[in-house]
Amino acid sequence: MNVWPLKFRDMPDGSILFCDDAGAFFRSSHGFLDRYAADSLTALDESFLREGNHGFDREFDLPWTSFAYRWARRQARPTRMNYVILVPTLRCNLACGYCQVSRVAEKARGFDWSVETLAGVLSFLGRLDGPDIKIEFQGGEPLLRVDLLEAVRDFCRGKFPQSQFVVCTNLQALDERAWAFLDADDTFISTSLDGDRATHERQRTHGSAVTDVFFRNLETAVSRYPEGKISALPTVDVADPPDFNALLDNYERYGIRSVYLRPMNHQGFARKIQQGDNVLARWNGLHSEFIELLIARNHRTGRFMEEYYFSQCLKRVLRFDADDHVDIRNPNFFASDYVVIDHDGRFYPTDEARMLSRIGRIDLSIGDVETGIDRAKVDLLNSGALNHFDPDCVHCAYQPFCGTDVIDDISRYGRIDVPRPDTWFCGRHLSLFDKVFEILYRSDEPTRASLAAWLGLGRWDDSMAPAHQ
């Protein structure tokens, strides 16, 4: 039998994790590593490897074909544009200290789509093929320009058989027209809820009356709409994190069971915030703590909540088709299935690229609605948007599950060729996948129950995470 190359990594319990390039994995011992390295596998080793499809006898046999299939499926390369993030205005009625887009004041002029820009956006959408579209309205505060939102939505409903709209709103100023816009079944709400009231007020609303308005509007939305219509995420300041128990209680109170715990992005106003030393290590510690808290809480209450990004990483490990989250996939080519259109009609490959360009550090725009997408610039960015040939990633056991983040590298280091292990992205994801595998190989009931819930299974049992002596 020819064994496909295995990469390996120490696990906290002294065992070793082995992964192949197609993402199959198992836990084993130093003894096995020695036998593997010395090419002296036993019959038992070979039989285990064969059952796990880690080897093949001849080209094109079933194990060979299956490995090729799994490897190919892991290389996500969506080609149809069906997700467009729109920024009809950069104006906002809040002034959050960590604002990543450096929003402008509510009364500022010249930061909304012009009539020509709106026409250009619609014309761009009109040229997209396919049966479906997802539009995410970002800002600023998009509901300051409901009229533009209506124009886009009306157009999309007429053009695409299926369309979905997400309004990323701070829920501060909702007049009748805004509520009417949100009432539609094809329209969803995404908002920020930074934990308990005190944290939310400290980080976002800065005053009791404004906080009251937010929670009143959130409560109205929750009572008005079915579960699943509203999603929310908290932005966490490592230097002053919220009480996670209170955060989860608050989310559950509003019927939101999926929490995307988000560190402050290194863009916009947020760059100026001092979060102290060892931010990465402290973030990883906080996140791990949050996962433990979730597992214990889920077990205690019998009501299952998840950390969205952790669930996504968990699925990336176990499945070959979990490519639907743009923050983690490989390759992660730009302007292939989604793109951002800013308040001035410029295209950006990601929301973070828009944020980074806004502070004048680098121009990551890739064309505008008049001239179209600048493919030469996209190709340049794409050259760094994959981990296949990175000199560090090629040795990493987590390579098949992981991704890349060119924009974050530019933002933090001003270049994309920093040794991978020195980057925030790598440090964060090594820690995340360490946590994923730690959890996968646990055998306590609370962990199993949460794993089953996060994966949508009836039950998780120990044998689902393969192990060999």
Next chain:
Amino acid sequence: MIPLRIKVEANADQMFVVRLRSFEGVTREHKAGQLTPFDVVLDRVGPEGAHYVGEGGPIRILGIDPANVDGDVLLVNPRRGTADRLIRSSSRHNTFLVTERCDQICLMCSQPPKRHHVDLFPYFETAALLAPEGATIGISGGEPTLFKAQLFDFLERVLSVRPDLSFHVLTNGQHFGEGDREAMSCIDRGRVVWGIPLYSRDPVVHDEIVAKAGAHEQLLENLAIMCRLGAQVELRTVLMRPNADGLLKLASFIAATLPFVRTWAIMQMENIGFGRMNWKTLFYDSSEGFDIVGRSIDRVRSRGIDAWLYNFPLCTVPEPYRSLAPATISDWKRAYRDECNGCSVKDRCGGFFEWHPANRGYSKLGAIQ
């Protein structure tokens, strides 16, 4: 039970395909625009049956309300005075039985093979072209790929003329080969699902169930070919006592080595054909022993591969797995029992096979409140 064969009278010598149309409330001009040479239109209904007229000559249907057969496509055998309802327009369960020959003799076969074969492909092609918009048509046997040249031609032609149709072909997967690449590449692969049985990871168990030495080895080789051809495979495992113990091992094998299957279906068996003969030694009461089924389905689903329970009455399935048990028993084979009265999930339950035994079946069943 829904009749699949009805009595007819027609003035013809040879078999022919015809579609019945009622056109109640439709004007004459409108009618004319919608008719093909294969359509006959309801003329009158009397005590002696329903009279249809059309280009192919008059035909009389007996013993069934014309409202129940409107749009149906029939294969009429005038000498016998019968017609097979090849396409029932109101049903999602239409299957063409293309042959009764088979090279396997599965222990639980519900349709035991026969040597005799009549090539009906030309009739099936005509019927398929008359199918309702968006229909999925089943192809079954016997073993359809014993006549794979005709089958590939049939699929290619129908799918190219009718871009709205799809096919679901039940095959034992024994007869594909690299030489089929060209024929398969002419078929729109997105619209054909190949339902292929694999009963065990253990070749001995599989070969015994299908009564063919070497079948397991051949099947695995051919599954690799199907993967490389980009064919959509629905892997089917009828759950029985001989393979129940090995189900989890099979699940692990599918998760590791057959990631390309579109679906894995664990299926409950039918008490008919050989299945009835061998019921006592084969039937696995999953209402008692669901644990192995649940663990197997979770194993496969944990790797992102779809897995479903076919032909499982919902009351025999624990609540967390009921969403994985769609109503798959064909309408014409389906029955509900006295125990189903008052069941809160009856609407989405596939019920029981009409021939499921009253006493020797599931030990735990009954209305879900």
